[in-house]
Amino acid sequence: MRNRKVALTAAATILALSLSACAESQRGTDDDNGAETPAAGGDGSDATFIFGAAGEPKLFDPFYASDGETFRVTRQIYEQLLDFEPGTADTIPGLAEEYEGSEDGLTWTFKIREGVKFHDGTDLDAAAVCANFDRWYNQTGDAQNSAVTYYWNNNFGGFADQADRDSLFESCTVADDMTAEVKITRYTSKFPDILAHGAYAIHSPSAMEEHDANNVTAQGEGFAYPAYATEHPTGTGAFRFASYDQATGTVTLDRNEDYWGEKAGVKQMVVRSIPDESTRRQELEAGSIHGYDLPNPVDWATLEEGGNIVEIRPAFNILYVGLNATTNEALKDVNVRKALSHAINRDQLVQSQLPDGAEAASHFFPDTLPGYNEDLQPHAYDPDLAKQLLAEAGQENLEIEFWQPTEVTRPYMPDPASIFDAIRTDWEAVGITVTPKPMPWNGGYIEGTEQGQAAAYLLGWTGDYSSPDNFIGTFFTEQSNAFDTGNYEFAQELTDALVQADSEPDPDARAELYKEINKKIADDYLPGLPISHSPPAIVVSEKVQGLVTSPLAAEDFSTVTINE
Amino acid sequence: MTKYIVRRLFQAVIALFVLSMLLFAWLRSLPGGPVSALLGERSTPEDRAALEAALGLDQPLHIQYWRFLTRALRGEFGTSTFVSPGTDAFEVFLTRLPATIELSFVALLLAVAFAIPIGYLAARNRGTALDTGAVVTSLVGVAVPVFFLAFVLRDVFAVQLGWLPPSGRESVGINATRVTGLFVLDGLLTREWDAAWDAFKHLILPAIALASIPFAVIFRITRASVLEVLDEDYVRTAQSKGLRSNVIRIRHVLRNALIPVVTTIGLQIGALLAGAVLTERVFSFRGIGHALSYGFTNRDYAVLQVLIMMAALIYIVVNLLVDIAYAVIDPRVRAK
Numbered sequence: 069m070r071n072r073k074v075a076l077t078a079a080a081t082i083l084a085l086s087l088s089a090c091a092e093s094q095r096g097t098d099d100d101n102g103a104e105t106p107a108a109g110g111d112g113s114d115a116t117f118i119f120g121a122a123g124e125p126k127l128f129d130p131f132y133a134s135d136g137e138t139f140r141v142t143r144q145i146y147e148q149l150l151d152f153e154p155g156t157a158d159t160i161p162g163l164a165e166e167y168e169g170s171e172d173g174l175t176w177t178f179k180i181r182e183g184v185k186f187h188d189g190t191d192l193d194a195a196a197v198c199a200n201f202d203r204w205y206n207q208t209g210d211a212q213n214s215a216v217t218y219y220w221n222n223n224f225g226g227f228a229d230q231a232d233r234d235s236l237f238e239s240c241t242v243a244d245d246m247t248a249e250v251k252i253t254r255y256t257s258k259f260p261d262i263l264a265h266g267a268y269a270i271h272s273p274s275a276m277e278e279h280d281a282n283n284v285t286a287q288g289e290g291f292a293y294p295a296y297a298t299e300h301p302t303g304t305g306a307f308r309f310a311s312y313d314q315a316t317g318t319v320t321l322d323r324n325e326d327y328w329g330e331k332a333g334v335k336q337m338v339v340r341s342i343p344d345e346s347t348r349r350q351e352l353e354a355g356s357i358h359g360y361d362l363p364n365p366v367d368w369a370t371l372e373e374g375g376n377i378v379e380i381r382p383a384f385n386i387l388y389v390g391l392n393a394t395t396n397e398a399l400k401d402v403n404v405r406k407a408l409s410h411a412i413n414r415d416q417l418v419q420s421q422l423p424d425g426a427e428a429a430s431h432f433f434p435d436t437l438p439g440y441n442e443d444l445q446p447h448a449y450d451p452d453l454a455k456q457l458l459a460e461a462g463q464e465n466l467e468i469e470f471w472q473p474t475e476v477t478r479p480y481m482p483d484p485a486s487i488f489d490a491i492r493t494d495w496e497a498v499g500i501t502v503t504p505k506p507m508p509w510n511g512g513y514i515e516g517t518e519q520g521q522a523a524a525y526l527l528g529w530t531g532d533y534s535s536p537d538n539f540i541g542t543f544f545t546e547q548s549n550a551f552d553t554g555n556y557e558f559a560q561e562l563t564d565a566l567v568q569a570d571s572e573p574d575p576d577a578r579a580e581l582y583k584e585i586n587k588k589i590a591d592d593y594l595p596g597l598p599i600s601h602s603p604p605a606i607v608v609s610e611k612v613q614g615l616v617t618s619p620l621a622a623e624d625f626s627t628v629t630i631n632e
Numbered sequence: 633m634t635k636y637i638v639r640r641l642f643q644a645v646i647a648l649f650v651l652s653m654l655l656f657a658w659l660r661s662l663p664g665g666p667v668s669a670l671l672g673e674r675s676t677p678e679d680r681a682a683l684e685a686a687l688g689l690d691q692p693l694h695i696q697y698w699r700f701l702t703r704a705l706r707g708e709f710g711t712s713t714f715v716s717p718g719t720d721a722f723e724v725f726l727t728r729l730p731a732t733i734e735l736s737f738v739a740l741l742l743a744v745a746f747a748i749p750i751g752y753l754a755a756r757n758r759g760t761a762l763d764t765g766a767v768v769t770s771l772v773g774v775a776v777p778v779f780f781l782a783f784v785l786r787d788v789f790a791v792q793l794g795w796l797p798p799s800g801r802e803s804v805g806i807n808a809t810r811v812t813g814l815f816v817l818d819g820l821l822t823r824e825w826d827a828a829w830d831a832f833k834h835l836i837l838p839a840i841a842l843a844s845i846p847f848a849v850i851f852r853i854t855r856a857s858v859l860e861v862l863d864e865d866y867v868r869t870a871q872s873k874g875l876r877s878n879v880i881r882i883r884h885v886l887r888n889a890l891i892p893v894v895t896t897i898g899l900q901i902g903a904l905l906a907g908a909v910l911t912e913r914v915f916s917f918r919g920i921g922h923a924l925s926y927g928f929t930n931r932d933y934a935v936l937q938v939l940i941m942m943a944a945l946i947y948i949v950v951n952l953l954v955d956i957a958y959a960v961i962d963p964r965v966r967a968k
Contacts (some may be wrong), residue, residue, distance in 0.1 A: 125717075127718050218674065288721070347915070511929065
């Protein structure tokens with residue numbers, strides 16, 4: 069017995085010694101990216117800014133991204149030719165210090181900013197810019213899928229080897245060292261503004277080549293991305309990528325000391341994934357993070373009482389009730405759709421269920437965009453009119469299945485359950501039989517609504533850039549959409565009107581065209597019911613200064629400083 | 633003996649094969665899928681169709697399964713679509729496993745360390761205030777949902793008192809060296825004492841929440857078992873022999889009473905993994921339970937398949953080893 073104990077102790081000691089022998093501390097050593105040992109806390113410019121994110125970035129190559137958590141990180145690492153004016157959705161020069169279009173709007177000349185270096189030390193010039201355009205246009209294989217290159221597919225269309233698809237992009241040529249000339253195949257109102265979007269960030273050509281940036285392959289039920297996108301993102305931004313720790317879900321960015329503009333106010337920025345909203349709140353209250361996005365409006369007052377700063381962004385979004393007449397034939401009659409609209413008490417819904425600053429919607433886009441028709445008002449709450457319209461349509465006993473999203477919050481929909489209940493109650497009050505169908509957001513809701521299985525459903529949109537086309541163009545130009553507008557007689561008319569407006573080079577004339585479309589959507593078409601515009605918030609601790617919020621949720625955190 | 637082991641191995645392979653089929657079919661029978669997670673709310677029907685074709689999701693189920701099986705046999709388990717997007721699902725398993733082992737181990741240690749002495753004391757002092765108090769505490773332990781206890785613990789000890797971190801496994805800026813992925817052990821091995829202490833502090837609240845279930849069960853079994861043993865003849869004999877009470881307590885009562893307790897502790901390991909799903913989610917403790925929870929909500933097929941299959945594999949291998957041990961000890965098992 070005694071011998072056995074001695075043997076066991078000896079074995080344990082040997083195991084511990086051999087493990088510790090190969091377990092040297094690696095603190096203080098730089099990694100491949102030149103990351104320095106992080107210093108927690110700190111004061112002033114030596115501080116670390118810690119942000120709580122709702123999810124992990126998908127990768128660090130924004131061209132292959134379409135989700136907010138990825139762009140939140142990549143916006144700090146990269147810059148685009150154009151940028152958004154801080155605090156607005158207006159486009160301003162970025163890496164291109166000047167730009168101008170030809171009279172027909174088909175040729176755009178970008179004067180590239182001098183003295184800008186990528187994080188790998190190479191220079192930004194016109195050749196680097198064109199290398200990026202060529203890279204985007206020449207994606208092949210699995211990278212052409214919308215799940216990988218959503219924004220290119222959506223904004224530019226086809227790729228070089230797709231003869232059957234039109235592409236907006238024609239060419240990019242180097243006029244001189246610091247001047248790039250981009251040609252597009254047709255005029256569109258969204259170009260060049262779309263180049264301010266994070267997906268069109270400019271990367272270092274040499275880093276992309278070194279780390280095989282275009283090697284995307286489908287693997288199982290997902291996609292595998294190259295080392296460039298996961299470990300070596302190289303842009304020109306105020307922060308450079310240092311590390312991503314999957315075990316703790318933290319991304320660490322270091323200040324770019326060679327940045328061409330004003331250097332970041334903190335030495336390091338850490339983005340920590342904390343999926344649960346209440347956990348993010350408690351982390352902020354405990355002082356272990358400096359801020360997080362989309363605090364629940366219910367908590368805004370408490371957070372402010374706790375000394376935090378709740379910054380409310382302008383509402384650049386729309387919440388709507390989508391309708392699908394293919395699933396429920398009764399909805400094909402515009403009077404039925406109008407009845408559903410007039411039955412909703414939008415003002416009460418906005419006051420009772422949405423945060424301060426929310427507004428009832430008359431349009432499918434916010435009033436800051438050109439083409440907003442001031443003459444239009446949200447459909448009035450009028451239950452009697454709703455009943456009358458239903459009677460005229462012979463639908464006094466209308467039955468409708470109404471889909472409710474669960475396990476989700478969105479900037480335009482902070483509490484889907486209460487919004488759903490408010491609308492359902494209003495509809496039932498005018499005699500409509502509503503069958504609720506709750507469904508998890510990623511567990512069938514998105515799929516079902518997009519496939520036209522839901523007669524009525526809650527959905528919305530947050531703008532990517534300052535254009536009506538980003539809202540109603542995306543919703544209705546293609547006739548095969550979640551509203552199934554192709555099933556209505558007005559389908560082609562609406563498509564043609566949207567294409568015509570988007571192709572109109574004169575801004576004033578274009579705005580008039582959009583106003584006319586909005587009037588027809590509200591009065592004649594009504595493929596869905598605009599409900600509200602809701603301002604999303606971001607909360608930071610009182611130690612944080614200098615944060616400029618963005619209506620597009622595209623914050624640049626380089627202006628942030630920590631005042632301990 | 634070899635024949636017996638081969639037979640049991642064959643049975644294990646069949647069991648895993650059947651489970652993989654059922655799991656594959658079940659996941660795909662649920663509403664939604666990875667297409668929604670990959671495309672988000674902004675896709676068109678054409679986008680969905682193209683993606684389904686690219687990933688082979690438009691194929692009949694048996695063909696999809698065959699592809700999955702052949703890939704899995706080559707060691708390719710697919711990439712995560714939500715939990716760690718773009719990462720190989722097996723790598724997700726390897727990254728997350730140490731966290732769950734660490735949490736479950738500490739939770740079990742806590743449960744055993746408190747439940748056995750308190751159970752023993754409650755039995756020895758049957759009917760007293762101590763006994764009643766302990767029984768009520770154990771009832772509360774069983775009755776209070778783990779996630780509620782987790783919220784309360786976090787609010788009191790992390791937010792109000794500020795003694796412990798509210799979530800996660802490590803504070804930002806610790807920059808600890810990784811060896812095994814068990815953060816406390818890594819800190820000790822590399823002599824990064826601050827890192828070990830920091831990781832331990834992150835473990836305390838989730839471990840207490842998770843320990844509440846096994847604590848209650850182990851306490852009640854210990855108490856009942858000690859009560860039963862106290863009535864045994866051999867205890868009375870030992871007392872009448874004049875043995876010292878410490879000797880009777882440790883050598884005769886506790887030792888015999890612990891036999892069913894040890895069996896119960898073994899059974900609680902499964903319950904711990906189930907409890908870890910909730911606890912890890914509430915505390916953002918990035919282990920297997922955290923990945924399973926978010927993987928299920930967002931239909932991350934690859935991650936769910938690997939995590940559930942690996943859990944089953946571990947379970948089957950452990951059972952196989954136990955069966956082999958039985959066969960070694962008892963030849964009648966082999967004969968059967």
